[in-house]
Amino acid sequence: MTKGKKKNTTIRDVAKKAGVSVASVSRYINQNAPLSTSISIKIQAAMTELNFVPHIMARRLATNKTNTIGLLVADLYGDFFPPMFHGIESVTGEAGFDLLISSSARTGPRTEFPSSLGPHNTDGMLVFWDSLSEAGLHQAYERDFPIVLIHQSPPDKMSIPCVTVENKAASRRIVEHLMEAHGRRRIVFLRGPDHNEDSYWRETGYRQALEMRGIPFDAELVAPGEFDRAVAEQSIRNLLSRGIVFDAVFACDDESAAGVYSALYAAGRTIPNDVAVVGFDDQRFSAYINPPLTTVRAHTEDVGRIAARQLLQIIHDGTADSLTLVPTEIVFRQSCGCNP
Amino acid sequence: MTKGKKKNTTIRDVAKKAGVSVASVSRYINQNAPLSTSISIKIQAAMTELNFVPHIMARRLATNKTNTIGLLVADLYGDFFPPMFHGIESVTGEAGFDLLISSSARTGPRTEFPSSLGPHNTDGMLVFWDSLSEAGLHQAYERDFPIVLIHQSPPDKMSIPCVTVENKAASRRIVEHLMEAHGRRRIVFLRGPDHNEDSYWRETGYRQALEMRGIPFDAELVAPGEFDRAVAEQSIRNLLSRGIVFDAVFACDDESAAGVYSALYAAGRTIPNDVAVVGFDDQRFSAYINPPLTTVRAHTEDVGRIAARQLLQIIHDGTADSLTLVPTEIVFRQSCGCNP
DNA sequence: CTTTAATATGTAACCGGTTACAGAAACCGG
DNA sequence: CCGGTTTCTGTAACCGGTTACATATTAAAG
Structure with missing residues (x-):
């Protein structure tokens, strides 16, 4: 539109128009070397007149930094x-x-x-x-x-x-809370994906809480959650249908806690009266679901x-x-x- | 570690080692020109031996494309x-x-x-x-x-x-649904931010639905929602305290619908019996809240x-x-x- | 008013690719 | 076997900045 010519305006164009060297223009742009004011002014004028925009890639090639x-x-x-x-x-x-x-x-x-x-x-x-x-x-x-x-x-x-994030201590504390404040004893843990570290530490916290209370770890109470609503729901359904007794669930994350809600609701169990449920992450929906979910907030x-x-x-x-x-x-x- | 020298290996190093020209190496890398197999092999060998990685910035500078x-x-x-x-x-x-x-x-x-x-x-x-x-x-x-x-x-x-996304038709239909399937007449609309286009079209759809049913538009039934939970909640509170009668709410988005839930719940109104509520967006939490929210899904x-x-x-x-x-x-x- | 040190500018060689152009090699029909 | 293509390969000039080093200018010192 404006010039018709395809060529980009370069630092050399600016230099020529301002009647100075390319080095000075470069220095002006980067403000990394002393420059007389008279020259600075000329460069600035030339730059605005030519509407000059430095070519980022050229700079990156030369400096070998990408920012x-x-x-x-x-x-x-x-x-x-x-x-x-x-x-x-x-x-x-x-x-x-x-x-x-x-x-x-x-x-x-x-x-x-x-x-x-x-x-x-x-x-x-x-x-x-x-x-x-x-x-x-x-x-x-x-x-x-x-x-x-x-x-x-x-x-x-x-x-x-x-x-x-700190997983273990918070997990231990939330499970302890279930035991101390609400007298729960048979607490299900819903695992995350297999090699997920968050899941690992949350489970460790869970086990520590049991241990401190002298409650033996029961493998039957651990089931897959996979950070997935549907998987968690199915896990709880299974436990229920196998007649396994539990009075609380610690879901590895809030997403699976939502699945727990569905399964429990479908089975006619009330939260928290029949089964207390807690999660981890404090996702956005956790405050909205019914009842609002007690969980661990990760910043x-x-x-x-x-x-x-x-x-x-x-x-x-x-x-x-x-x-x-x-x-x-x-x-x-x-x-x-x-x-x- | 390996070489001790800082220098990057370049296309020229490869060319030298393979005994060919830089152009050939470039062509080999980009596969953009015919190349005899004998040369290709030599280049490939040199490249793997030197562990050559082309310098993206140089390419970008030369081609003036960034990808x-x-x-x-x-x-x-x-x-x-x-x-x-x-x-x-x-x-x-x-x-x-x-x-x-x-x-x-x-x-x-x-x-x-x-x-x-x-x-x-x-x-x-x-x-x-x-x-x-x-x-x-x-x-x-x-x-x-x-x-x-x-x-x-x-x-x-x-x-x-x-x-x-298509806002207007869906809004009209969801409001019509409120009127036809559930007999609602006094439907509140909760606006979005002032110059938001989605909000504008959703409101337009709302008005169209009223018009088609011959229901006059009532400015009292329109209040700010701002795509914000707290704002929406306050708006509903206001309507309620001003004694304005309504039997449904079309919230401009699900976020504000959540605010409507809180306000209604606090006022002892039940959803959907006293007041039907619908939203827009189908956010993740919308299926989880109680009762699950009827809304418009945007893909x-x-x-x-x-x-x-x-x-x-x-x-x-x-x-x-x-x-x-x-x-x-x-x-x-x-x-x-x-x-x- | 030189001599020397300090400072400001300029020149030109990079950075590491791409590609226009030219030269060489291979192919083809007559 | 020769000119005319067609196909490969190489040379060197870009792309548009930065910066080491040389040079011009100026200030400070003697």
Whole structure:
């Protein structure tokens, strides 16, 4: 429209128009070397006149920095992602970094280090649970590409910083609450996916609570939840039909707690009178369901914020904390028997 | 560790080692020109031996293509984003494009065309409602940078493709349902934010339904919902305390429907017997609340998919549909009085 | 008023790919 | 066996910034 010519205006055009050298223009743009005011003015004038926009890729090629960080996620199920993203974005944005997202939903956990997120394209990468295989991680680790793991601790031998939430203590406390405040004794635990660490620690907390109360662990009371509503519902149905007695359920996450509700409701059991139910995560719907779910709140936004900060720090000076546990807190609603 | 030398291995190193020209190596990598097998083999050998990884930024500088598309969102409230993202990612990923995300949550709607998402850094951009000011849009439009709008139609004078959901017909039908199937007459409408288009069309559908039934529009029955639980709750409280009579509520979105539930519950009114309630969006919690909410399902994932496809098409050949309306469907649950 | 040190600019060589163009090799019909 | 294609391969000039180093300018010192 305007000029007719396809050519981009470059730093050299600006230099010519301002009657100075390209180096000066570059220095003016980056403000990284002293420059006389008279020259600065001329450059500024030329730049605005030519409507000059520096070519980011050229800069990146020359400096070998991308000012971009990569985000590798498995899938965006649940209410998990938005707050996490919000946390991450708030710190990366502040620091002037772009965010490149890649989901492995289509492909399953990447077995290869994803080239689109690797060096040359990002300065570092945030890796969520289940998004990158151990082999893929290893590739990144070897070239010591900056990485921080989220909700996943590093495999043996690799020391990669990790940030996740405090699972065990909160789980222990919520189960203790069921026992102490509401006198429950036969508490079902609904597991998460097999190698999920959150699930592992939540189960550990559950077992510790039993142990402290001298209640023997009963394998019959543990069933799959898979972080999935339908699976959890089926598990509870099974327990019920097999005549197994229980007076409470600790669901590994709120999603499966919702499944518990359905199964219990269908069987005519009331919550919390017949069976108390508690979950983990404090998803958005948890406050709305009936009765409102007692659960553990994970400050997911903080997790994102902290992870991003760690990554920036690695990129900047190579240091980071090897493990950060973000505190969790129990939110007492009605499904456990409180606030009747 | 390995070599001790900092230098990256480049295409020239590969060429030298394979005893061929850089052009051949480039052609081998891109498979864009015939190459004798003998040469191909030598190059492949050299590449694996040197562990060569092409430098993406160099390629981008040379080709002036980024293979990246930008995603500009306001904030990631609600259940809105994950499915949308999923849809987008599925098509961009398939096409080999990266996704650069920028949220304007920290800053409010961008008034400037965000340089990090602009030309040089992305090949095109998906813009959500409320994320970019009209001025910002205009800048992009002038340089005819590929854009498609999501849930927002272009301001006057600019013809930018847009994809959103069908709001009006579904709204009309759900209100008609309230009238015909359940005999409701005094139906409250809870508005969304002021200049939100979804809200506008939903209200239009509401009015049409009234009109077709010969029921006069009553301004007293329209109150703010703002897509916000608390605001909606307060609005219903007000109506109630002012003694305004109504037998149904059409909430502009499910979030505000949840607020309606609270207000009604607090006032001792039952749903759907005293007041029928319907919403819009079919958020995740809507099936879980009590009673399950009758609402309109928007196929958000499709919106994302279609928008992404449109954008790729613009990038590819410059063409696109100026408006795509993704169909919606009513899901009948219990809050309207169905399935008792 | 030189001599020397400090500072501001400019020149040109990078960064690591792509690709227009030209030259070489292989193929083909007559 | 020769000119005319057709198909491969190589050279070198880009893409648009940054920056080490050299040079011009100016200030400080002697």
